[in-house]
Amino acid sequence: MKKAIIFSLAFLMVFAALSSCRGRARVEEVTPPPPPPEVEEQPEVEKVEEPVIVKEPELTEEEIFMSKTLEEINLEAPLQMIHFDYDKYFIRDDAKFVLEANADWLKKYDAIVILIEGHCDERGTEEYNLALGEKRAKSTLDYLASLGISADRIRTISYGKSVPLDPEHNEISWQKNRRAQFLIIRK
């Protein structure tokens, strides 16, 4: 009886081992790879394209302006000087046009702070000329302010006759030297 149990157990084990062997064999049963498809012979085609540069946005006039140094801007002298009559500090009609153009420019670049320098010719005395130069700068400031430019953006200074534009001693150089000129001091 004991023998019969052992036998049947052995049988079961062999059966189980055989059946497990059969399962593994099925997995290994891989179909052979299909033959490569027949390729039609034709030339390789390369699509030629120029490499595309990603365009940066164009600089605005303001940005170009802001990229310059104060020295560069002043060298370009965007604000034109104006001239005065002998001994006088009122704004002449011809100077008004110049100041209007200057005011337009100042409105465009509204962060700009300017210095107005008043100058005189040599035919006035030192002390009075320094005061007169200041008056010329001040009347220039007032005119720009009347055109809508904030006075906070404007400083004034006088050089009297100490910095002539033209060192000669004739009517033309004197007229040239009686002036208010502009310096951009902040942007």
Added chain:
Amino acid sequence: MKTKCILLGGIIIFLAVLILHPQQEVVISIKEGMPAIPLALPDFIVLSSSPESKAVAQELHQIISDDLKYSQVFQLLPKSYYSYIRPLNPEEIFFKDWESIQANILFVGEVPESEGKNFLFEGKIYDVKAGRLIFGKRYQSEKVLLRLVAHKMADEIMKIYGERELFTSKIVFISNRDGNDELYMMDYDGHNQTRVTFNKKQDYMPAWSADRKKIAYTSYRNNKAGLYILNPFEGEITEVVSKGTNFAPTFSPDGKKLAFCSTLEEGNPEIYVATSEGKKIKRLTFNKAIDTAPSWSPTSREIAFTSDRGGTPQIYIMDAEGSNIRRISFGGSYHDAPAWSPAGGRIAYVSRVDQIFDIYALNLRTEQVVKLTESNARNETPSWSPGGRHLVFSSNITGTIQLYTIDYDGSNLRRLTTKGENKLPDWSR
């Protein structure tokens, strides 16, 4: 016989001219109400035999002689007079001799020794009529300071006679000789021209303090015309104000105040006053017109200034507090740069006629105006000498702007500068 008579006559005329000569000089001074004091300045005595000492003695004598001649306070006796009397014996002075040639003062100078770089100098001043020593001083110095020693001695003589020190005074001015406008100073006679500022900025309109120790001036820095006070002997600079354009500073003679022109408020040139340290700034003028170029009266109680409130630049006077304004210049269309004489009686100023600038002096007592310069040029920025007997000013008469001095009556023109252009002089008080 006839020739002898003519010869004799000639000698008499010659002697008369000699005798009259100093009296004529006296007459010129009497016009000013101050007769020049006759002073004998015989050659200085050299106690050592070295040629160096002799040269030092001669140079000192020359400088002191030039100083005293320039003073208009003293009148040097002609050298020839000394040959009429006994030679000077410093051990035993025959005062009667010196009185006989009309000397009021006898100056005796001695150079005891002079070795290498150094020298000794002794000066004694005698009152001839009283026959006594008034003052004596011994100087020990280096030869490079010989001019200063001579000027100091000459100023001692001035002080004895109640005069301000003139020969050790300094003129501060602006020169571009080294490139840009910087401060310079020099002796009254143009010697010792020395640069004071080295800042490469444009410096302008300097003015001495009453004690001759500080200079106020305008300096263009950072696009501002600021006012600064410099102590050139200690190298200290103080900023007074840098807002607006600030210029034409002037210290009051009492040493307490500093007046100047500024556009500090409202951007209009007005006259302001501060303490002599530049503190407590106070506005004096309130007018839409230009007010500029202040100049203190000798009492420091009034200020002369330029204003165009009447339409053209004219000279006005106001009280030191800004009140009681009255016009004092008339008869011209352009007057500026008033300079009140430290002696009190005069205000010098510039008048422009047909683009020519000349310097005039208004006598405040007589209200007479005297023209001091006469040239087809621009003469400007007058500044008085300490005693008010001389003026320094700038002129472009030679084509370039240079500094000159003249006497209060317009005579005795002297050129002081040659290098570069030189302007805006201020004579220390």
